[in-house]
Amino acid sequence: MNDKLPDDLRAIAVRFATTGPVTAVQPFGSGNINDTFLVTLASGKERFILQRLNTHVFRQPDLVMKNMLAVTEHINARIRNISLPNGRRWETPVVIRSVDGQDHLIDDRGSFWRAISFIGDAETFDAVRNEAHAEEIGFALGMFHNLVSDLPPYMLADTLEGFHIAPQYLLNFDDIRRKRSVNSPDERYCVRFIEARRPLAPVLEDAKTRGHLRVRTMHGDPKVNNVLIDTSTRQAVGMIDLDTVKPGLVHYDIGDCLRSACNPLGEEVDNLESVRFEPALCSAILSGYLSKARDFLLTSDYEYLFDAIRLIAFELGLRFFTDHLEGDVYFKTRREGHNLQRALVQFKLAESIEAQETAIRSIIRDVR
Numbered sequence: 282m283n284d285k286l287p288d289d290l291r292a293i294a295v296r297f298a299t300t301g302p303v304t305a306v307q308p309f310g311s312g313n314i315n316d317t318f319l320v321t322l323a324s325g326k327e328r329f330i331l332q333r334l335n336t337h338v339f340r341q342p343d344l345v346m347k348n349m350l351a352v353t354e355h356i357n358a359r360i361r362n363i364s365l366p367n368g369r370r371w372e373t374p375v376v377i378r379s380v381d382g383q384d385h386l387i388d389d390r391g392s393f394w395r396a397i398s399f400i401g402d403a404e405t406f407d408a409v410r411n412e413a414h415a416e417e418i419g420f421a422l423g424m425f426h427n428l429v430s431d432l433p434p435y436m437l438a439d440t441l442e443g444f445h446i447a448p449q450y451l452l453n454f455d456d457i458r459r460k461r462s463v464n465s466p467d468e469r470y471c472v473r474f475i476e477a478r479r480p481l482a483p484v485l486e487d488a489k490t491r492g493h494l495r496v497r498t499m500h501g502d503p504k505v506n507n508v509l510i511d512t513s514t515r516q517a518v519g520m521i522d523l524d525t526v527k528p529g530l531v532h533y534d535i536g537d538c539l540r541s542a543c544n545p546l547g548e549e550v551d552n553l554e555s556v557r558f559e560p561a562l563c564s565a566i567l568s569g570y571l572s573k574a575r576d577f578l579l580t581s582d583y584e585y586l587f588d589a590i591r592l593i594a595f596e597l598g599l600r601f602f603t604d605h606l607e608g609d610v611y612f613k614t615r616r617e618g619h620n621l622q623r624a625l626v627q628f629k630l631a632e633s634i635e636a637q638e639t640a641i642r643s644i645i646r647d648v649r
Contacts, residue, residue: 294320297396313613328399342393344438356428372519403509408547412565419569421508421517427573429498434528445533447482447596454603461606471602474628484588493581501525504541536589556629567648598627
């Protein structure tokens with residue numbers, strides 16, 4: 282993929298604009314992977330999302346679209362037949378086909394573009410604002426898992442092989458580490474941190490192999506800013522960023538959600554000493570999650586929840602640090618050392634989780 286954006290983004294947007302002329306195309310969101318734009322049509326009220334998929338990350342974009350269509354069509358069919366509590370609404374992005382009837386287009390640079398519907402009167406946040414917001418984050422993930430719980434995972438392609446497989450990330454780290462020396466104190470701290478926790482990496486995959494955990498349909502990236510919050514009711518109304526939907530363990534979703542949401546300062550923190558996993562937010566998220574997910578979780582699922590919370594913080598830190606060593610080839614960065622700082626935040630979060638293991642396990646026990 283040529284990383285340079287085309288000079289005329291509007292020309293790309295026009296090919297998806299089947300209901301009116303395009304009047305504006307502007308950058309949208311703060312994602313680390315894809316390039317995202319908000320397209321406004323002539324009426325000023327009609328809008329849609331235009332995205333260029335990062336094909337360095339999503340090497341089979343056709344399968345990404347196939348998964349997205351399968352999941353969104355399944356959810357939208359189910360949502361028509363259920364009653365939502367307290368007048369809630371729930372919306373899932375819909376794939377917008379091009380004027381040629383295709384679910385994507387490839388421009389003359391070889392870039393892969395797609396359009397999806399824009400969900401209005403909703404916003405996202407990069408960090409949790411309070412316990413009420415945290416409960417809505419949990420509700421959103423539980424709602425999503427509930428709606429896809431009867432979608433057989435074998436119907437979806439594994440578009441990111443090795444995604445969330447911590448032992449594989451360790452192998453990649455070891456390979457990069459042999460090629461790249463570490464020089465700074467922060468880099469040496471990261472290496473020590475990884476080596477001390479190396480035995481933790483296979484805990485969920487080993488549980489899957491033993492049959493203690495089963496493969497389901499998972500979201501893949503349920504962080505705070507992928508949950509839409511209604512601007513009026515402050516209730517969760519949907520989950521976005523469905524590129525990572527695939528077969529996997531829901532524990533990766535639960536752990537990632539809690540990792541993301543229970544550090545109220547977010548992932549971009551300069552003061553590492555302020556990074557802390559907040560048990561009160563953990564309790565609120567799990568309460569919201571289980572309000573929709575309790576029916577399909579098994580006893581064995583609860584036994585691995587703490588492991589999931591700790592593992593995902595470690596795993597993401599490992600991925601950030603490996604990308605830093607490799608030259609920032611996966612995650613977008615805004616400055617030199619950005620991925621190193623991100624890794625340090627996740628490792629400090631993992632330390633906080635470990636220090637509060639007794640309290641977190643107690644919360645898991647109490648909310649069941």
